[in-house]
Amino acid sequence: MKRFRPYFAYLAEAKFTFLAGIAAGLLFAVFSGFGLPFMVEKVFPVIFGARPEIETVISTLSAAEGSEEAKRILDEAFPGEMKSLEETRAVRAWFADKFGAEDGPLAMLVAAALLVPLVTLLKGLAGFFNVYWVTAAGLHVLRRIQGQVFHKIQRLPLGFFSGHKTGDLISRVNGDANILQGVVTTISNDLIKQPFTLIAALCYLVYRSISDSNSFFVLVCLLTIPISIIPIRILGKRLMRRAGNMQKEAGSNTAILAETLGATREVRAFNLEEMLAGRFLEGVRRWTVLHLKVIKYRYLVPPIIEMLAAGALAAALTYGSQRGMTLDGFVPLAIALYMCYEPIKKLGAVHNRLKQGEASLDRLEVILHAEEGVTDPPNPVTIDNVRGGIRFDSVNFTYGKAPALKDISIDIPAGQVVALVGPSGAGKTTFASMIPRFYDPVDGTIELDGVDLTKLRLKDLRDHITIVPQEAVLFSGTVEENIQLGKLDASKGDIERAAKRANAHTFIEDFPDGYATPVGERGAQLSGGQKQRISIARAFLKDAPVLILDEATAALDADTESQIQGELADLTRGRTTLIIAHRFSTIRIADRILVFDKGRIIGDGTFEELEQSNDLFRSLLQNQRH
């Protein structure tokens, strides 16, 4: 329970809805626990002929009032209840007064009968509002948990995502958060409602025991309740293990689904349909087996408890009939006894939900408790008018074992356009990733305009950096919304100006809906060149002093690439630019080139200088020319 505490705080935010739901639940409990046995005892006899009996008793008693005979008749007619003619008359008067029936047997019958749907209606309404309001509060909890996980995911170090598949993370945010929500609300609801139902039923039993000592034995039958705890605990433990595995399997399946949907073209091109379908179906099969196990352990609890209740009932039945108890006297007791077991059954289910919730919580807490890696400083420094000077001072970095950057010291003055070249895996991307603090150095410092990056708020730092990635990343929405991501408060005019500078305005205008054209998921409805131009328009709009071009044209064909080069060159103007370059065509616009090899910078100069002095650069150049 302690583990769930932080999430109960979210429930507190929806306390009025939740408390209303609980209040409805309590009413429901009273109607079920106390109302039903009471109805069976007091109302059903009236419906089934107690009324004429009252009449007979009254007329006999009127004749023999006060005699021994009168006492005997009273005892027989109403054992342990109405002991006098006055009481019997009072019952008749109460009915007459309440329902305006002038002693008419039919009116009394109807009145008594009407109590049944009335109590059922009240019970039904209470039950409905209990579920409705408690669910509303539960959905609030879900929204808050999902929000918390979503926020956290955005702050996690990029390294975290290398170790976790996207689909699995999606499954945690959706599936596990949903289960956790269910747990928080079920626990809160049932932990109040069910004990209350139990207490109501017990109260009735105690009341009966006081008024009739024969009923006391039923309380003894309740001693079987503690025995129910044993199967609840054993099955709960098993359930937790299986539920954890089931959720893990659900995560893997969502991962396969996400990967397949993310690479629909590649799947077809490599004929992977059958293989992926096989993998997915095998995962679903494993999930089904685990799910059935969870169902087994979850739903074994109620019948076990019911069996115990039935045993107790059988004992009560035997004992009661031997002590001369009539069916009329026994039925309400039996219902109250049943009402005692019902909450135990539900509490058993709560225990199981808790165990299942714990398994989901484990999975969610992998995200929620993960170290954030790159965080804001406690007292951030603000810098105005960033010019974009960048300095690396003895920077070392490793992703794991092998170092990715070794002792990098470099000064890049504001406004300089620098190309990063080198063989695959040399560290170019890693070097550029250090500037927006996607990663922090293991040691050494990096400065922007002389200020250590770790002293800046992440948001401030990243506001001053634009990245144009290899493949333009577009989000669902319109063309206009996608450009606007560069500057959320940009006007329509600003957006159009940016699009014009990126040479995107003309083709956007040619779309039937112009700027309001939806781009489809990840820009599926646009060509590679169009997407990249939108991405460049976004960069123009952001107008940041530092620009990172991450092989921005590598995904385009030569023709489109050469068209876009001009826009990119325009974009670099007046900005400190790092070009992560594979194709040497893109580095012609650079003022300076850094040659990377095995995490070190082994060459630094202009194209011509390096062509003269750097062997690796020359060999890379040779490879490009062939």
Ligand SMILES: Nc1ncnc2c1ncn2[C@@H]1O[C@H](COP(=O)(O)OP(=O)(O)OP(=O)(O)O)[C@@H](O)[C@H]1O
């Ligand atoms: N997320 C990561 N987790 C672990 N190791 C990584 C990660 N990203 C890169 N590396 C490793 O760090 C080293 C440098 O990689 P980096 O991506 O910086 O090279 P690169 O020069 O940009 O290569 P390429 O031109 O192929 O993109 C490589 O050995 C690579 O395997």
